[in-house]
Structure formats: structure tokens, C-alpha cells
Amino acid sequence: MQQPFPAPIVRFLNEYHSGGVTEADCRACSSPCCSLGGFAILENVVQIYELYKQGGLHRADYEYESGLGFANFVFKYFDVYKKLVPLEGGEATLMLFHMRSLSQDGNTIAIPTGGDYWETRAQLFELNPWLNRGCVFLSHKVGNWPEDDGDATRHCILHTASSGTHVTAKPVDCVFYTCNKPIEARVPTEEQSANWFRLLATHFPNSLERFEALIRDDPADK
Ligand code: SF4
Ligand code: SF4
Structure with missing residues (x-):
């Protein structure tokens, strides 16, 4: 059974999403x-891997490598980072x-490590826009990023009807993300970002x- 988001997270998401785009807008x-997505937490990744093991991860233009153990699956499809989050009386990881x-030829693109993940990624794709054909969990690739091809049949294959209220395979930071109006991103304030990380570190x-x-x-790959 899927776990509902803890009440403080529900309140925070409701407030943050207020007045933003609707699910119909996103559809x-x-x-x-x-193409510059958010992040998953461990609870999401465990569910994504379960889906993969059950043969439930499908997209039209890419085949996920079969038989991967958890660690190899995670390190193939995600860049893994530790974030120190200040909490009352200390900090949490x-x-x-x-x-x-x-990429266009079906490779997963690892963002070089060493600096700030978001800055490095933005710079890499700004200098090499041809590299980025969108998140590996999109239903199909983006045509010519960053141009918008207007293809509304493209969608997240991890999205479910309960992704907005429960911990599902859909990454929580993608649940958090919203737009003021379609394609006009709502950028969180520093305080909102800090609260978001604090809530995640506290409740997970x-x-x-x-x-x-x-x-x-x-276990080793099968
Ligand atoms: S760009 Fe904005 S409106 Fe479009 S799918 Fe993403 S969140 Fe929804
Ligand atoms: S919503 Fe889905 S397809 Fe989009 S970035 Fe998040 S995981 Fe990837």
C-alpha cells in the first residue's frame, strides 16, 4: 500500500502549488x-526499481538495460548526491x-561531479544543448532541446493518479515543481527551498x- 505524504508535506505542497498550473495544464x-528535472528520494528510487523488476518501465524509444541489481540500476539511471540539511540541533544527510x-543515441548522461550539481548541469547543457533529449523516464525523447516541439503526448512514465498525495515512483521534487502558467516555471524562494529540504530530511x-x-x-546483477 502506498504511503500518504506526511501532513506537514501536504500542507507545504498545497501552499506552494496554490494558484499554479493544474494537472490538465500539465497534460x-x-x-x-x-529536460532539467528535479530529484528523487530513496523512497521513490526503491519504487522505481520495483517497477523495473516487474517489467513495468517502458518507453517508446529506449530499452532499459535488463537484469540490473539495485546498485547498478541506481548508478546507471541517476546521479547520486548527499545533501547536508540544517535541522534544529544539528544537520542531516x-x-x-x-x-x-x-542522449540522442540512447546513452544516459552523467553530470560531472565536483561542483554544485545544478550549476554544472545547467552549464553542460547550455554549452551542449544537442546532448539533452530529456529525462530517462519520459515516454519519448525531446526533439530539439531547448526548442519546444509542442508534443503534448510526451509524459512522465512514473506519474500515477496518486503521485500528488502519496509517496510513489514519481520523484518528490518533480511533484514539488510547478509553473505559474504553462511553461513559466515557478521558482522557489531560498526560504521555500530550505523548508522543502528540511521537510524531506525530517520525514524521510x-x-x-x-x-x-x-x-x-x-545481490549481483541477474
Ligand atoms: S512545464 Fe510547467 S506546465 Fe508544462 S508539464 Fe512542466 S510543470 Fe506542467
Ligand atoms: S516528472 Fe518524470 S519524466 Fe519529468 S523529470 Fe521527473 S521523473 Fe523525469
């Missing part, structure tokens, strides 16, 4: 937000799993330890 949109983009604690345990107990 009628070509999803340009998914929150694991962030950034979905990779696909010990993600580093849990991730390390999953990797340690991971």
Missing part, C-alpha cells in the same frame, strides 16, 4: 520541465537521486544509512 503541455537525461530520515544498507545487501 496539455510538452513537459519541457523534464539527505540522499538525492537526480534522474539522468538521455536516515536515507544515507538506508541506501548504504541496500547497496551492501544488493
Whole structure:
């Protein structure tokens, strides 16, 4: 059974989304937000992997590599980062799993490590726009990023009817993301971002330890 988002997260999301685009707006949109997507938390990644194991991950123009164990699946389709989140009386480590983009020839693009993930990614794709054909969990590739091809049949294959209210395979930071009006991103203030990370670190604690345990107990690829 899927776990509903904790009440403080529901309140925060409702407030942040207030006055933004509707689900119908997003359905009628070509999803340009998914070429520079958000991040998943461990709870999402575990569900994405379950979906993969059950043969439930499908897209029209790419085949997910078969037989991967959890660790190899995660490190193939995500850039994995640790984020230190200040909390009352100390700080917590929150694991962030950034979905990779696909290239035109069907490779997943790893963002070089060492600096700030978001800055490095923005710079890489700004200098090499031909590289980015959108998130690996889109139903099909983006034609000519960053141009909008207006193809509204493109959608997130992880989205479900309960993704806005429950912890599902859809990455939480993609649930958080919204637009003021279609294709006009709503940019969170620093305070909103800090609150978002604080809520995630508080309500989904010990993600580093849990991730390390999953990797340690991971059977080899099948
Ligand atoms: S760009 Fe904005 S309107 Fe379009 S799918 Fe993404 S969130 Fe929805
Ligand atoms: S996981 Fe889904 S919603 Fe998030 S960026 Fe990828 S395709 Fe878009």
C-alpha cells in the first residue's frame, strides 16, 4: 500500500502549488520541465526499481538495460548526491537521486561531479544543448532541446493518479515543481527551498544509512 505524504508535506505542497498550473495544464503541455528535472528520494528510487523488476518501465524509444541489481540500476539511471540539511540541533544527510537525461543515441548522461550539481548541469547543457533529449523516464525523447516541439503526448512514465498525495515512483521534487502558467516555471524562494529540504530530511530520515544498507545487501546483477 502506498504511503500518504506526511501532513506537514501536504500542507507545504498545497501552499506552494496554490494558484499554479493544474494537472490538465500539465497534460496539455510538452513537459519541457523534464529536460532539467528535479530529484528523487530513496523512497521513490526503491519504487522505481520495483517497477523495473516487474517489467513495468517502458518507453517508446529506449530499452532499459535488463537484469540490473539495485546498485547498478541506481548508478546507471541517476546521479547520486548527499545533501547536508540544517535541522534544529544539528544537520542531516539527505540522499538525492537526480534522474539522468538521455542522449540522442540512447546513452544516459552523467553530470560531472565536483561542483554544485545544478550549476554544472545547467552549464553542460547550455554549452551542449544537442546532448539533452530529456529525462530517462519520459515516454519519448525531446526533439530539439531547448526548442519546444509542442508534443503534448510526451509524459512522465512514473506519474500515477496518486503521485500528488502519496509517496510513489514519481520523484518528490518533480511533484514539488510547478509553473505559474504553462511553461513559466515557478521558482522557489531560498526560504521555500530550505523548508522543502528540511521537510524531506525530517520525514524521510536516515536515507544515507538506508541506501548504504541496500547497496551492501544488493545481490549481483541477474
Ligand atoms: S512545464 Fe510547467 S506546465 Fe508544462 S508539464 Fe512542466 S510543470 Fe506542467
Ligand atoms: S521523473 Fe518524470 S516528472 Fe521527473 S523529470 Fe523525469 S519524466 Fe519529468
